[in-house]
Amino acid sequence: xxxxxxxxxxxxxxxxxxxxxxxxxxxxxxxxxxxxxxxxxxxxxxxxxxxxxxxxxxxxxxxxxxxxxxxxxxxxxxxxxxxxxxxxxxxxxxxxxxxxxxxxxxxxxxxxxxxxxxxxxxxxxxxxxxxxxxxxxxxxxxxxxxxxxxxxxxxxxxxxxxxxxxxxxxxxxxxxxxxxxxxxxxxxxxxxxxx
Numbered sequence: 001x002x003x004x005x006x007x008x009x010x011x012x013x014x015x016x017x018x019x020x021x022x023x024x025x026x027x028x029x030x031x032x033x034x035x036x037x038x039x040x041x042x043x044x045x046x047x048x049x050x051x052x053x054x055x056x057x058x059x060x061x062x063x064x065x066x067x068x069x070x071x072x073x074x075x076x077x078x079x080x081x082x083x084x085x086x087x088x089x090x091x092x093x094x095x096x097x098x099x100x101x102x103x104x105x106x107x108x109x110x111x112x113x114x115x116x117x118x119x120x121x122x123x124x125x126x127x128x129x130x131x132x133x134x135x136x137x138x139x140x141x142x143x144x145x146x147x148x149x150x151x152x153x154x155x156x157x158x159x160x161x162x163x164x165x166x167x168x169x170x171x172x173x174x175x176x177x178x179x180x181x182x183x184x185x186x187x188x189x190x191x192x193x194x195x
Contacts, residue, residue, distance in 0.1 A: 037062050039195035040151060044164050044187040055101040057164060057189060059149065062096045065110045073110065082169050086145055089127050098126065098149065122151040145169065148180065151192055162189030
């Protein structure tokens, strides 16, 4: 039986992800001009209960989300929580694709790029496909219907890394702060390469 990741490392990594994904932040203007698709590949390594497991992750970005897209998501979440956020993501235009080894992959609904001192940070969230067996079982995992990913692209070769949360949900905690809760421990992304 899988357990919900609630250790300090998971929450800290997830909190960083949420801060810029939904909350404001120093995101640079996302250009409206037609951009060339970007391709990233990484190796995901398990932590905690997934220790020793790994798989490949491919991210294809056709275009970046706008500040307006970000505001739409924030308003939906503030108004009606996770269900509204999930519905809005489902209706958004596809911005790219996320593929994990052994799956067909799925569309990415929201992706932003933020300039950093070391390079840039790419963050995305999207609806997670729930297969028939998982839906039939109707366990707790179906409540975690989002996937989130962060890539820290370094200007220094070999220093790029990231984090993948294949099944997560956003929550407001007792201190009225936005946080992310992962169904499993986050996966560490290494050997990140831009193709």
